[in-house]
Amino acid sequence: MNTHASAGASPNMMQGRPYNQSVRIKVTPADELAVRAWLSGCAETMRAMWEPFLD
Numbered sequence: 257m258n259t260h261a262s263a264g265a266s267p268n269m270m271q272g273r274p275y276n277q278s279v280r281i282k283v284t285p286a287d288e289l290a291v292r293a294w295l296s297g298c299a300e301t302m303r304a305m306w307e308p309f310l311d
Contacts, residue, residue, distance in 0.1 A: 283291050
């Protein structure tokens, strides 16, 4: 699985200059568990980063 692309059409902010880009990938039923696991890791990282501001 390519970890540099986001699932669906959500925007990605590239490192360095703030170029906004959208990426679409096809997910087969066989890929779904791996994609969900990867997205869960991304969500945990985002929650940890924003937690100090959410209180």
